[in-house]
Amino acid sequence: MNYMHVVKAWGRILTGRAPSMSIEITRECPLHCPGCYAYEEGHLGGGMTLRQLADHKGNDLVQAVLQLVDRERPLHVSIVGGDPLVRLRELDILLPQLNQRGIFVQVVTSAFRPVPASWATLPNFNLVVSIDGLQKEHDERRKPATYERILKNIAGHHVVIHCTITSQMMKSPDYLEEFFRFWSPRPEIKKVWMSMFTPQRGTNPPECPSVEERARAIEDLFRLREIYPKLDMARGAIREFARPPQSPEECIFARTTQTLSADLKTKITPCQFGGDPDCSRCGCVASMGLAAIANHKLAGFVTIRPIFTTSARIGGIVSSFRATPAPRAGQAAERPAAEFLPQSGASGEF
Numbered sequence: 001m002n003y004m005h006v007v008k009a010w011g012r013i014l015t016g017r018a019p020s021m022s023i024e025i026t027r028e029c030p031l032h033c034p035g036c037y038a039y040e041e042g043h044l045g046g047g048m049t050l051r052q053l054a055d056h057k058g059n060d061l062v063q064a065v066l067q068l069v070d071r072e073r074p075l076h077v078s079i080v081g082g083d084p085l086v087r088l089r090e091l092d093i094l095l096p097q098l099n100q101r102g103i104f105v106q107v108v109t110s111a112f113r114p115v116p117a118s119w120a121t122l123p124n125f126n127l128v129v130s131i132d133g134l135q136k137e138h139d140e141r142r143k144p145a146t147y148e149r150i151l152k153n154i155a156g157h158h159v160v161i162h163c164t165i166t167s168q169m170m171k172s173p174d175y176l177e178e179f180f181r182f183w184s185p186r187p188e189i190k191k192v193w194m195s196m197f198t199p200q201r202g203t204n205p206p207e208c209p210s211v212e213e214r215a216r217a218i219e220d221l222f223r224l225r226e227i228y229p230k231l232d233m234a235r236g237a238i239r240e241f242a243r244p245p246q247s248p249e250e251c252i253f254a255r256t257t258q259t260l261s262a263d264l265k266t267k268i269t270p271c272q273f274g275g276d277p278d279c280s281r282c283g284c285v286a287s288m289g290l291a292a293i294a295n296h297k298l299a300g301f302v303t304i305r306p307i308f309t310t311s312a313r314i315g316g317i318v319s320s321f322r323a324t325p326a327p328r329a330g331q332a333a334e335r336p337a338a339e340f341l342p343q344s345g346a347s348g349e350f
C-alpha cells in the first residue's frame with residue numbers, strides 16, 4: 001500500500017463508491033471441497049444456490065464484466081468462483097483489459113488447470129492459489145487439484161498462496177510450520193496469506209478452530225512471520241484474529257467491498273461468505289488486515305476508524321444525490337474493498 005492507493009481509496013469512499021469489488025465469475029467448479037461456503041444453501045441469501053444461478057460465458061461474460069466495472073469504477077477487482085479457471089478463455093481477454101483501466105486484479109483459484117504463461121507478465125495482478133493444508137489433507141480435500149498438479153500448473157508464475165487454518169490442522173503442534181517449510185522456499189511463491197475458517201452463526205463445523213486452537217494459531221503466526229518472510233501479514237493484522245469485528249457494521253472489509261455472484265446482479269451480503277456469517281469467529285485475512293489499518297493510531301493517539309466512519313457517512317450523502325446510485329461504502333449490505341488490501345477471494349476460502 002502506498003500513499004496514492006490510500007488517497008484513491010479514500011476518494012472512492014467520500015463519493016459513496018466502494019473501492020473494491022469481488023466477482024464470482026462462474027457458478028461452476030470441478031472440485032467439491034468440504035467446507036466450501038460458495039455452494040452452501042444460504043450463500044446467496046436463500047432461494048437460489050450458486051449452481052442454480054444463470055451465469056455468463058464467452059463474449060457475453062467479457063462485455064458484461066467490462067460494463068460493470070465501467071459503471072462502478074472499483075480500484076480493485078477480485079475474481080473468484082466457483083473456480084475462475086473454468087472461464088480461462090474469457091479471463092485471458094478480460095485481464096489485460098481490466099489492467100488497461102488501471103484496476104488492480106486478483107484471481108483466486110485452486111489451479112486445477114495450467115495457468116496461461118501470459119498472465120505471468122501482467123502488471124497490477126495477483127494470482128492467488130488456495131491450498132488446504134499439507135499434501136495429504138489437501139490432496140484428499142481438493143482432488144483433482146493436487147499438490148503435484150498445482151506445482152505443474154503454476155510453473156513459471158509468481159503466486160500468492162492462501163491457506164485457511166482449520167481445527168484439524170491445529171491438532172498437530174507443528175502443522176503450520178511444516179506448511180511453511182514446504183511452500184516458502186519455492187521460487188514460484190511470492191507471498192503466503194493465512195486465514196482461519198469462518199463459520200455461519202449457530203453452526204460448529206469440524207473445520208472451525210476452537211478458542212484454544214485459534215489462540216495457538218495466532219501464537220504460531222507471530223513466531224512464523226519472523227522465520228518465513230513470505231508470510232505477508234503484519235503483526236497488527238495477526239493481532240486482529242484475537243478480536244474480530246462483532247458484526248458486519250464493524251467490518252471495514254465488508255463495508256468497502258461489493259461482492260456480486262455469477263449472474264453479475266445478485267449481491268452477496270454481508271460479505272463474501274454470504275448467508276449469516278459469525279463475525280465474532282471471523283478468520284478472513286482481508287477483514288483482519290483492514291481492521292489493523294483502521295485501528296492503527298495516527299500520531300500515537302487517534303485511530304483511523306472514526307475518520308473512515310465519517311467519510312463513509314459523507315459518501316452515503318453524496319451517492320444519494322447521484323442519478324444512478326452506486327454501491328455505498330459504509331453500508332454493510334452493499335459492499336465493496338481496496339486494491340491494497342490483502343484480499344480474500346475465491347471460492348470457499350477467503
Ligand code: SF4
Pocket residue numbers: 198244245247248251253254270271272273277278279280282283284287
Ligand atoms: S468478513 Fe467481516 S462481515 Fe464477513 S464474517 Fe468476517 S467480520 Fe463478518
Ligand code: SF4
Pocket residue numbers: 029030031032033036037038039081082083110346347348349
Ligand atoms: S472451495 Fe473453491 S475450489 Fe473448492 S469447491 Fe469451493 S469454489 Fe471450488
